Amino acid sequence: MSMKFPQNKSLLFTAAACAALTACGGGGSSSTSEPTAAPAAATFADCFVITPGVIYTTTGDLKEKIVGVKESFEGAERTGIAVAPVATGVRDAVAFWSPEADGIHFWGQVNYNNADHSASSKDVSQGNVLPLTMQVGQSVTLDYTETSTFFNDGTTSTQPLKATVTFEGFETVTFGGKTFDNACRIKTVDPTHPQDGVSTDWYAKGFGLIHSHQLDGAGNVAFDMALDTIIAQP
Numbered sequence: 001m002s003m004k005f006p007q008n009k010s011l012l013f014t015a016a017a018c019a020a021l022t023a024c025g026g027g028g029s030s031s032t033s034e035p036t037a038a039p040a041a042a043t044f045a046d047c048f049v050i051t052p053g054v055i056y057t058t059t060g061d062l063k064e065k066i067v068g069v070k071e072s073f074e075g076a077e078r079t080g081i082a083v084a085p086v087a088t089g090v091r092d093a094v095a096f097w098s099p100e101a102d103g104i105h106f107w108g109q110v111n112y113n114n115a116d117h118s119a120s121s122k123d124v125s126q127g128n129v130l131p132l133t134m135q136v137g138q139s140v141t142l143d144y145t146e147t148s149t150f151f152n153d154g155t156t157s158t159q160p161l162k163a164t165v166t167f168e169g170f171e172t173v174t175f176g177g178k179t180f181d182n183a184c185r186i187k188t189v190d191p192t193h194p195q196d197g198v199s200t201d202w203y204a205k206g207f208g209l210i211h212s213h214q215l216d217g218a219g220n221v222a223f224d225m226a227l228d229t230i231i232a233q234p
């Protein structure tokens with residue numbers, strides 16, 4: 001259930017992960033409240049809906065342009081986010097996830113690391129699925145696999161992965177001049193690698209991942225990224 005951005009920063013839901021609003025500038029400052037019980041109109045699954053065409057940039061340890069997309073991945077049209085450096089606009093990766101009838105699927109991602117910016121590999125997840133109706137305070141431990149295929153030489157490798165995910169609650173947060181009333185705050189740890197520390201991520205309906213904060217095993221900040229400037233919202 002990890003999204004590997006170019007710098008190998010593991011964002012919860014790739015695994016991610018991405019947003020936009022009508023054109024406006026914005027700073028990356030955020031305002032958060034303590035998690036609360038869900039308002040009647042808010043659902044856990046809402047937070048993982050991505051609207052194709054949303055665009056924003058990020059600030060912090062990852063300065064990227066994020067675009068909501070709908071593209072073919074593993075034989076079906078999937079929603080996801082395309083990630084590109086702000087300076088070049090050339091995509092580094094596209095990560096795919098979506099709420100489905102049987103749960104929230106984190107399908108995997110395509111990486112574009114060749115010198116000509118063509119696709120170099122893809123990572124396909126099996127079993128990386130969260131319950132559709134997680135409740136505030138609920139934790140689930142996922143055992144899943146990720147199979148990487150390297151296009152340049154045709155080799156593949158599969159690794160088992162594990163993550164314990166806790167839905168900590170809905171929060172009101174502000175990024176890029178937009179207030180998100182029912183963002184989902186999610187904590188993720190790998191019980192097999194406690195030295196990796198805790199990852200906390202915020203997801204918002206239509207936008208995807210809007211803030212990621214990761215600690216190392218000693219409790220120090222290892223990585224922080226947030227929505228900065230919103231460029232477009234369909």
